[in-house]
Amino acid sequence: MRRIPAALLAHLQQPVTTTCRLLKISLADGREFGMTTLDQAITYMGVEYSAINGIDSSIIATDTGLSVDNAEATALLSSDIAGITVEMALAGDLDDAQWEMMLINWADTSMGHMVIDAGDIGEVRVVDDMVYIPELLSFAMRLQQSIGHVWSRRCRAVFGTPANSQTGCGVDAESIWQSGTVTAVGSEPTRVFADSSLLLDTAPVPGRLRWLTGPNASNRLYQVEAYSNVSGTIALLEPVPFTIAPGHTFEIRRDCNKSPSDCIGYGNFINYKGEPLIPVGDGLETMTPSAQVFGGLSGSEIVD
Incomplete structure (x- = not known):
């Protein structure tokens, strides 16, 4: 079940709509970048969504069985505008980043938005220094991950992490x-x-x-x-x-x-x-x- 604001729902039921998708990428250091499928930049909730660094979003497939959601977005990278650059992608700035995809009425953003999906950024590939293709992994994927460990003679801890967790180490x-x-x-x-x-x-x-x-x-x-x-x-x-x-x-x-x-x-x-x-x-x-x-x-x- 999705939460859709009443005004946006009424707009979606019209024969002609003025909607677009927004993709917000939040880096681990707090920076936020936005891209849109619209043909012009748009600002929504304090984040500017770039049309130059736009996205070509694929079909997002999901079901009620909690299988791994399928999503991928292709975006052109440009260094002459504020946004995610090739250098950032290669340097690993997108590691541990999160994403959120929303649907809005670009003609009247006061209607609010519908969250299509959200999750973690997976693999990031740079092709010919022009395109990055982030793998968009839904939060539902976490529900399929195993919790706990099998036995092993080697240590399973992550070196340098606090001791009070399943993979905690304790070394400073x-x-x-x-x-x-x-x-x-x-x-x-x-x-x-x-x-x-x-x-x-x-x-x-x-x-x-x-x-x-x-x-x-x-x-x-x-x-x-x-x-x-x-x-x-x-x-x-x-x-x-x-x-x-x-x-x-x-x-x-x-x-x-x-x-x-x-x-x-x-x-x-x-x-x-x-x-x-x-x-x-x-x-x-x-x-x-x-x-x-x-x-x-x-x-x-x-x-x-």
Whole structure:
């Protein structure tokens, strides 16, 4: 059942209507951006909905069985107007964003709106630096997600989160970040770089890195694949969206390999979210996704 204001309902029952869809995207930092299917920009409830960065919304399919709702919207990106840009999409600003799609009467916005659907932004793809296609996941999808965990020998906690939750860790990860500045870039300028002054006693492998300045600056955490304490070379597991250059600053820290020994090393075994003493049939049953210990840098990756 949808809540439709009486005035808007009466308008929808007319043979000719003046309606359009509004898509509002709310970022985790509180910023809000709007797009509309109308051929001109419109302001509604304090948010300007852009027609230049407009949307081409697909059919939204849902049913009463709580199956995963189906929705996708295509929008052109433009850097010369206020809105979501290619750089924002590549930098991960749309991570953890939420969306809401509404139907209004653009000729008389005082009639209110009908919420068509709302939820989380899923996958974001950039095509030829011109188009992003956010996957719109309905809140109803959350009702299908499993609550609880099966047993595992490796820890199921999310490193650095408060201990009082199902995946809580208890380690204060913010206190172990260390600052660095890029002094040289390797042959893979989106993945391998060095800070010759950053010589860590304990290699941050597994580790996490986040960019503070430069085009890659965002809250996105990148996984450290390898580190050399001789040259200060760092290799990321996945490339960053934009080329790394000397002078860009970052923060780096160790992560956790989800093993009891690592948890004991952090003095946090009381919060270990695993069952390491349960016997298993073979080695495959002890594996946990993303729980990997990476090796050192190869000679070809060292940055002089």
